[in-house]
Amino acid sequence: QVQLVESGGGLVQAGGSLRLSCVVSGRIFVINVMGWYRQAPGSQRELVASIKNDGTTNYADSVKGRFTISRDNTKTTTYLQMNSLKPEDTAVYYCTINSFGRTTWGQGTQVTVSL
Numbered sequence: 001q002v003q004l005v006e007s008g009g010g011l012v013q014a015g016g017s018l019r020l021s022c023v024v025s026g027r028i029f030v031i032n033v034m035g036w037y038r039q040a041p042g043s044q045r046e047l048v049a050s051i052k053n054d055g056t057t058n059y060a061d062s063v064k065g066r067f068t069i070s071r072d073n074t075k076t077t078t079y080l081q082m083n084s085l086k087p088e089d090t091a092v093y094y095c096t097i098n099s100f101g102r103t104t105w106g107q108g109t110q111v112t113v114s115l
Contacts, residue, residue: 002026002104004095009109012085016113020080022095022106033098034071034078038091038111048093049080063089085113 008020020036035050049069050058057069068081078095090113095106 002028002097004097004104004106006093006095006106006109009093009111011112011114013114014085014087016085017081017083018085018111020082020093020095020109020111022078024076024097028097028099031075031097031099034069034075035096035098036069036078036080037094037096038089039094040091043091045094051078082111085111087113087115089113
């Protein structure tokens with residue numbers, strides 16, 4: 001069974017930084033895409049950033065230039081470096097992987113940005 005465990009969330013002041021991590025465990029042969037989504041109260045879940053197996057990255061317009069997605073050499077851990085955080089970045093952040101069309105989600109980690 002594949003599991004994703006996120007960490008690194010917390011409370012930070014506006015302008016601050018956080019780094020989220022997501023460790024993938026279990027039997028999985030190929031991860032085609034790793035990504036981060038977020039969901040704020042009363043809002044739909046939205047894609048924040050993703051990284052494909054070939055290293056291609058994609059970002060939501062709202063985080064471009066502030067957030068960076070990366071992964072380790074084993075491609076089983078992904079990171080989301082979040083800089084210049086804003087109150088509107090407050091949400092539960094979810095890690096996700098896609099393997100041959102099958103998507104697996106983590107349990108989420110809360111990020112709260114105060115004024």
